[in-house]
Amino acid sequence: MRVTRVLGAALLTLGLAAAPAAADSSPSPKAPEDGGAPTRAGTSFRTATEVEQGQTATARASTGDYLYWSFPADAGQRPTVHATVKLPESHAAQTWQIDVYDGLRRRQACQYGAQTRTAGTDKASVELECVLRTVRAWSEPWADDPLPGTYYVRLTALRLPTADLGQAVEAELRVGSKDVGGAAAVDGSLSEPLVPGIAMTSGAGEEEKDDDSGSPVLAGLEPEDGWSSGWWSDRWVWTAAGGALAALAGVAGYRLTRGSGRPPRVPPST
Amino acid sequence: MITRKRPVAGVCALLAALTAGLVAFPAAAAADEPTGRDAPKVNLVLDVSGSMRARDIDGRSRMAAAKQAFNEVLDATPEEVELGIRTLGANYAGDDREEGCEDTAQLYPVGPLDRTEAKTAVATLTPTGWTPIGPALLKAADDLEGGDGSKRIVLISDGEDTCAPLDPCEVAREIAAKGIGLTVDTLGLVPNVKMSRQLSCIAEATGGTYTSVEHQDELTDRVNELVDRAAEPVVTPVATEGAASCTRAPTLGSGLYTDREEFGQQRWYRVELPAGQELRASVSVAADRAVRPDYGVLLRAVTVHGREIVRGEATGNGRTDVLSTGLRYPRPEREDDDGGKPAAEVVCLAVTNSFSADSGVKTTPGLPLELTVDVVDGPDGSSDVASFGLGRGWWLLGALVLTGFLAGLVWGWLSRWRIAVWRTS
Numbered sequence: 001m002r003v004t005r006v007l008g009a010a011l012l013t014l015g016l017a018a019a020p021a022a023a024d025s026s027p028s029p030k031a032p033e034d035g036g037a038p039t040r041a042g043t044s045f046r047t048a049t050e051v052e053q054g055q056t057a058t059a060r061a062s063t064g065d066y067l068y069w070s071f072p073a074d075a076g077q078r079p080t081v082h083a084t085v086k087l088p089e090s091h092a093a094q095t096w097q098i099d100v101y102d103g104l105r106r107r108q109a110c111q112y113g114a115q116t117r118t119a120g121t122d123k124a125s126v127e128l129e130c131v132l133r134t135v136r137a138w139s140e141p142w143a144d145d146p147l148p149g150t151y152y153v154r155l156t157a158l159r160l161p162t163a164d165l166g167q168a169v170e171a172e173l174r175v176g177s178k179d180v181g182g183a184a185a186v187d188g189s190l191s192e193p194l195v196p197g198i199a200m201t202s203g204a205g206e207e208e209k210d211d212d213s214g215s216p217v218l219a220g221l222e223p224e225d226g227w228s229s230g231w232w233s234d235r236w237v238w239t240a241a242g243g244a245l246a247a248l249a250g251v252a253g254y255r256l257t258r259g260s261g262r263p264p265r266v267p268p269s270t
Numbered sequence: 271m272i273t274r275k276r277p278v279a280g281v282c283a284l285l286a287a288l289t290a291g292l293v294a295f296p297a298a299a300a301a302d303e304p305t306g307r308d309a310p311k312v313n314l315v316l317d318v319s320g321s322m323r324a325r326d327i328d329g330r331s332r333m334a335a336a337k338q339a340f341n342e343v344l345d346a347t348p349e350e351v352e353l354g355i356r357t358l359g360a361n362y363a364g365d366d367r368e369e370g371c372e373d374t375a376q377l378y379p380v381g382p383l384d385r386t387e388a389k390t391a392v393a394t395l396t397p398t399g400w401t402p403i404g405p406a407l408l409k410a411a412d413d414l415e416g417g418d419g420s421k422r423i424v425l426i427s428d429g430e431d432t433c434a435p436l437d438p439c440e441v442a443r444e445i446a447a448k449g450i451g452l453t454v455d456t457l458g459l460v461p462n463v464k465m466s467r468q469l470s471c472i473a474e475a476t477g478g479t480y481t482s483v484e485h486q487d488e489l490t491d492r493v494n495e496l497v498d499r500a501a502e503p504v505v506t507p508v509a510t511e512g513a514a515s516c517t518r519a520p521t522l523g524s525g526l527y528t529d530r531e532e533f534g535q536q537r538w539y540r541v542e543l544p545a546g547q548e549l550r551a552s553v554s555v556a557a558d559r560a561v562r563p564d565y566g567v568l569l570r571a572v573t574v575h576g577r578e579i580v581r582g583e584a585t586g587n588g589r590t591d592v593l594s595t596g597l598r599y600p601r602p603e604r605e606d607d608d609g610g611k612p613a614a615e616v617v618c619l620a621v622t623n624s625f626s627a628d629s630g631v632k633t634t635p636g637l638p639l640e641l642t643v644d645v646v647d648g649p650d651g652s653s654d655v656a657s658f659g660l661g662r663g664w665w666l667l668g669a670l671v672l673t674g675f676l677a678g679l680v681w682g683w684l685s686r687w688r689i690a691v692w693r694t695s
């Protein structure tokens with residue numbers, strides 16, 4: 001019986017140890033600017049500034065600009081985009097909005113959070129937030145569920161009077177995410193994350209000129225510990241722990257009906 | 271019995287998973303090898319019209335502010351950027367409109383930067399003439415011709431164009447349609463509403479930005495930032511021209527493409543997709559002119575026989591720079607495996623837009639269209655944990671414990687019964 005317990009425990013530890021081991025085996029992501037948070041924003045999908053999750057990106061811009069950032073999100077994460085815009089000292093009422101797009105540039109819905117907000121003339125800043133749906137490892141091609149890959153954030157003023165065009169504003173963007181874990185596991189996974197231009201950067205070995213860090217890419221950032229391979233989730237721990245507990249319960253049940261040791265009326269072996 | 275089999279099965283599953291995981295991790299090789307890319311080019315276009323004499327930027331004249339800003343920008347320009355300077359309204363002081371509207375000159379040619387030479391040239395400027403923004407933009411675009419690097423025009427002006435009917439906004443749109451990756455950023459010195467509208471129209475027509483400037487440091491910072499931004503490496507798209515039907519459409523591989531699409535026009539492209547591969551396509555249609563506030567974009571993947579496979583659609587309303595959508599089409603593996611290279615299916619991509627404009631707005635050139643195509647390996651249906659039959663949650667734990675316990679009870683009772691039988695026999 002001890003063997004069972006030891007095996008169960010070993011299985012659990014193995015399962016737990018496998019997660020970081022798997023993470024280590026993928027290449028480390030490229031830091032955007034030597035680890036520093038970006039201080040600029042792009043002006044289109046093509047020029048979007050890459051931001052890591054947890055970083056606070058800042059940008060000086062003008063009202064009327066369309067500001068673009070991109071960040072990586074992996075399966076099992078539920079990303080939250082938070083943006084703050086510091087408005088000029090005097091301004092008319094302005095409506096600001098953040099839109100989030102996935103790696104295929106499809107607009108992604110926000111579950112909750114103030115995605116659009118109007119700042120009156122007395123307000124010095126606008127705070128916007130968008131909580132995305134949980135990123136799944138796989139979905140039907142006909143659905144637009146969030147998939148692991150690059151996400152774009154666009155921040156812009158929706159309605160503003162011409163007199164306010166071009167005034168200096170400061171924008172701040174922070175992306176965080178909640179780890180939903182195995183609860184979000186689905187039956188399948190993508191071979192490559194939904195990163196634009198990934199066919200140019202990852203695949204072809206013969207086309208090496210497109211495969212180095214010197215030539216620009218549409219999106220190069222990966223999550224901190226690489227893209228998940230899709231096989232690890234906390235379901236392993238749950239199932240293994242369930243198996244171990246079942247084993248223990250089995251032993252307990254056995255002892256209950258079998259009784260301890262030999263039946264009292266059985267004489268010692270002759 | 272149960273107590274022994276379970277862990278063994280578990281270990282097997284874990285080992286299988288570990289090997290599967292290792293196989294699925296080919297170390298992504300990153301070959302570091304610099305490529306000979308063309309240098310980014312920036313053309314600074316400075317308004318030297320008579321109004322630049324006004325002393326309203328931190329108590330100094332606009333011209334002095336611009337000169338100081340230029341000096342600082344020239345000092346901070348990154349090595350790899352080829353910078354040029356063009357003036358408008360610098361030479362002709364007379365009243366003849368026609369001559370005044372042709373007054374634009376190249377002060378410093380676009381090329382490797384000699385800082386002292388450029389600064390000396392800037393120092394000679396004195397506010398003089400008219401404000402021919404349209405002609406200056408045309409010439410500035412000509413200055414930037416050649417090379418594949420990103421191209422940027424930074425226009426600094428303090429008044430609206432005085433050379434109607436040539437609308438600088440339309441000029442900007444046309445030069446953006448001619449060259450790939452050309453952006454016009456505009457800065458307005460102490461602007462009024464009409465000027466803001468014109469300069470921001472020029473910027474939006476090319477995907478650039480408009481900034482209004484009232485202080486010296488704002489001007490320096492902004493121009494510096496724009497020059498730096500030009501130095502950032504960006505993927506340059508490839509120009510393509512979609513056809514009106516799939517049969518005549520160009521065949522595209524993985525990459526980034528641009529095209530132009532007029533209002534209500536349909537553009538077709540073809541992509542060859544081998545079995546077991548996945549097609550990912552996304553399309554953005556930019557609103558580079560005044561459009562009506564409700565619009566949409568539709569991207570369809572259609573077979574050569576006209577059956578629609580999958581579509582991506584987007585609609586929107588209000589102010590926007592671009593409207594985009596995308597689609598995925600994983601093509602299943604072929605059932606009949608007759609060896610050799612899997613035959614590619616031709617997938618037709620159709621892009622339509624429902625942008626519309628008021629009657630006064632020009633419809634040509636079409637709206638800028640950006641298309642990304644990626645052909646990657648198809649998704650795996652079963653490498654995910656959920657499909658290994660793994661579960662999670664307290665209910666699962668309870669069910670397993672209960673089953674284990676019941677099995678233990680039965681086993682214990684059985685063995686007790688066996689002993690009893692053995693004893694009686």
